[in-house]
Amino acid sequence: MLTKLAFRNLMRRPVQSTISVLALAVGLTLTVFMINFQVGMWDVIVNTSVKAISGHIVVQGEGFQESQDADLLVAESTAIADELRRVAPDAVVLRRTTMAGLLQSPNNNVGVGISGVEPDAEAQVNSIADRVIEGTWLLPEDTKHLVIGTKLARKLDVELGDKVVLMVGVNGDYESKPLRVRGIFETGSRQIDGFLVMVPLATMQGMLPTIDDPASQVSVLLDGRTEHRALIGPARAALAERPVEVLSWEEAMPDLKKSREMDISFAFVIWPVMALVVSIGVLNTLLMSLFERTRELGVMLAVGMKPRDLFKLLLMEGFILGMVGAGLGLIGGLLLTWPAATMGFTMPGMEDAAPVSNVAFDGVFYANFEPLWDIGWALFFVFLSTVVSAYPAWQAATTDPVTSMRQQ
Amino acid sequence: MSIVSVQGAVRHYEQSNHVVKALRGVNLNIESGEFSALMGPSGSGKTTLLNLIGGLDTPTAGAITVDGTALSSLAPDQRSDLRRDRIGFIFQAYNLIPVLTAQENTEFVLMLQGVDAATRAKKARETLAAVGLAGMEDRLPSELSGGQQQRVAVARAIATEPAIVLADEPTANLDSETKAELIALMRKLNQEQGITFLFSTHDDAILEAATRVIRLKDGMIEADVLK
Numbered sequence: 001m002l003t004k005l006a007f008r009n010l011m012r013r014p015v016q017s018t019i020s021v022l023a024l025a026v027g028l029t030l031t032v033f034m035i036n037f038q039v040g041m042w043d044v045i046v047n048t049s050v051k052a053i054s055g056h057i058v059v060q061g062e063g064f065q066e067s068q069d070a071d072l073l074v075a076e077s078t079a080i081a082d083e084l085r086r087v088a089p090d091a092v093v094l095r096r097t098t099m100a101g102l103l104q105s106p107n108n109n110v111g112v113g114i115s116g117v118e119p120d121a122e123a124q125v126n127s128i129a130d131r132v133i134e135g136t137w138l139l140p141e142d143t144k145h146l147v148i149g150t151k152l153a154r155k156l157d158v159e160l161g162d163k164v165v166l167m168v169g170v171n172g173d174y175e176s177k178p179l180r181v182r183g184i185f186e187t188g189s190r191q192i193d194g195f196l197v198m199v200p201l202a203t204m205q206g207m208l209p210t211i212d213d214p215a216s217q218v219s220v221l222l223d224g225r226t227e228h229r230a231l232i233g234p235a236r237a238a239l240a241e242r243p244v245e246v247l248s249w250e251e252a253m254p255d256l257k258k259s260r261e262m263d264i265s266f267a268f269v270i271w272p273v274m275a276l277v278v279s280i281g282v283l284n285t286l287l288m289s290l291f292e293r294t295r296e297l298g299v300m301l302a303v304g305m306k307p308r309d310l311f312k313l314l315l316m317e318g319f320i321l322g323m324v325g326a327g328l329g330l331i332g333g334l335l336l337t338w339p340a341a342t343m344g345f346t347m348p349g350m351e352d353a354a355p356v357s358n359v360a361f362d363g364v365f366y367a368n369f370e371p372l373w374d375i376g377w378a379l380f381f382v383f384l385s386t387v388v389s390a391y392p393a394w395q396a397a398t399t400d401p402v403t404s405m406r407q408q
Numbered sequence: 409m410s411i412v413s414v415q416g417a418v419r420h421y422e423q424s425n426h427v428v429k430a431l432r433g434v435n436l437n438i439e440s441g442e443f444s445a446l447m448g449p450s451g452s453g454k455t456t457l458l459n460l461i462g463g464l465d466t467p468t469a470g471a472i473t474v475d476g477t478a479l480s481s482l483a484p485d486q487r488s489d490l491r492r493d494r495i496g497f498i499f500q501a502y503n504l505i506p507v508l509t510a511q512e513n514t515e516f517v518l519m520l521q522g523v524d525a526a527t528r529a530k531k532a533r534e535t536l537a538a539v540g541l542a543g544m545e546d547r548l549p550s551e552l553s554g555g556q557q558q559r560v561a562v563a564r565a566i567a568t569e570p571a572i573v574l575a576d577e578p579t580a581n582l583d584s585e586t587k588a589e590l591i592a593l594m595r596k597l598n599q600e601q602g603i604t605f606l607f608s609t610h611d612d613a614i615l616e617a618a619t620r621v622i623r624l625k626d627g628m629i630e631a632d633v634l635k
Contacts, residue, residue: 001516001519002519004512005505005507005508008508011507295501295503296503296506299497299499299503299505300516301488302462302491302497302499303516303520304488304491304493304517304520305488305492306488306489307484307488309520401464402464405499
């Protein structure tokens with residue numbers, strides 16, 4: 001009967017109760033949608049960065065993470081890749097070299113970042129392969145060609161098939177190699193399109209003759225179902241005898257991890273404040289209702305209701321408002337998330353927004369359905385709505401029945 | 409057997425920097441089955457005495473026992489239990505819960521007692537029938553006349569079979585005909601079911617029906633007449 005009484009009490013002021021419920025619902029709708037979108041956006045950023053930069057697990061020259069010295073290469077990279085395939089049979093294992101250099105055309109010289117990749121494997125994970133707008137992507141054994149971005153092509157004033165000379169500094173000396181432009185890509189990122197040169201790994205290895213089968217890194221890319229942290233230990237054990245370091249993507253790209261954590265942590269400040277603000281509506285509704293019911297609450301106490309039961313009644317009213325508002329808000333948030341999760345959300349200008357270099361975003365982000373978080377936020381709204389109702393509930397419970405019954 | 413025993417009850421209030429002596433040493437026993445009325449002019453202490461007996465207020469001095477329990481020995485929760493289980497209340501302004509039907513208002517105190525839903529529904533229906541409201545169980549207070557609302561208040565007060573019903577000016581808001589019907593109803597409940605009633609009233613009709621009239625003046629009993 002207390003539940004029934006709580007419901008009916010809320011329906012005494014239907015407009016006020018409806019406004020409170022709607023405020024909670026709208027607040028939770030926005031919270032759920034924004035959290036789902038934020039988590040989804042970061043998943044896109046992390047996945048793209050992981051694919052383009054480090055993999056979920058990266059093997060690199062010992063001391064590279066601290067020194068970032070491009071000369072710290074791993075030797076016998078094919079053997080390392082085979083070891084890693086034994087540790088993670090379902091993973092894509094990639095070898096890459098990443099170096100700075102100079103690209104010369106008859107018309108200009110431009111400082112560039114050079115990425116030596118295994119063309120077929122790289123094409124599986126790096127979207128740049130799909131963004132070649134003129135010519136074609138690299139071929140594995142074709143050590144005579146490279147691909148560059150549109151902006152770099154303009155700077156050098158070169159077209160498909162034109163000859164350029166790639167220069168790389170190795171241990172104080174310069175190695176140079178003439179190549180032709182096989183493809184021109186466009187990512188939308190000024191940094192990538194104007195700076196990045198991609199060549200087959202074999203080309204780069206040919207320019208680094210002093211090391212056996214060199215690579216800057218060997219990366220392991222896992223499908224979404226495999227927890228990469230579980231494979232770090234076995235990978236380290238398998239490569240324990242080699243002068244390499246085995247890192248998770250979080251260790252290899254700490255800035256990316258930190259940016260993600262900070263951004264998501266910020267949500268845990270913003271949205272609770274929003275929840276608190278809309279909960280004030282619940283408080284207001286209950287206080288108004290309390291003011292109107294002073295005499296009635298006095299009668300309830302007089303006929304034998306215990307103050308704590310009266311406290312529970314008012315708390316239940318806040319809880320009901322919270323439950324209805326949170327239920328509607330959860331539905332609203334999921335409905336709003338749906339198109340953003342299935343069709344994506346275009347955010348122009350995000351191409352250069354990556355917290356790590358040389359990662360191209362296409363500007364389309366997807367929301368994630370995060371059921372645990374969504375339900376957690378809904379429960380938080382219910383909790384807050386119930387907690388704020390503790391004040392009017394306490395006021396009611398400490399009412400003196402004789403004084404209350406004198407109220408008109 | 410005394411249902412209520414008041415020994416030397418004193419009640420002083422602080423009001424605007426002076427002390428109001430609402431009761432100045434009242435001694436009173438109410439026996440089981442009485443149909444008694446407290447009368448007196450405004451400010452004589454009728455409602456104060458009723459509130460003390462009902463455990464809604466505490467005396468400045470003196471002792472009050474209800475149904476064998478000394479109120480001064482009770483913690484607030486125990487007072488609530490005593491009011492719920494042993495005392496029925498009828499107030500001047502009906503004071504029903506407006507969002508509950510007649511049936512639910514009658515069940516309310518039974519619900520507080522923890523009586524199961526089926527038993528309390530049956531009890532409430534029987535009690536409403538006893539006060540002449542059969543067929544009106546599902547009406548809200550706003551759908552009932554003043555007399556009918558006060559009958560629901562009577563039903564709520566007696567549904568728990570209390571040791572005593574305290575009625576504070578129960579007929580004050582009623583017309584003569586309704587008033588007479590309500591007094592007849594309460595007298596009938598008193599005579600047929602042995603329910604003890606103690607009224608605070610100015611109403612001549614109640615004073616006429618009462619078996620005992622206790623006259624208060626300036627916080628003291630001026631006369632106590634058994635008819």
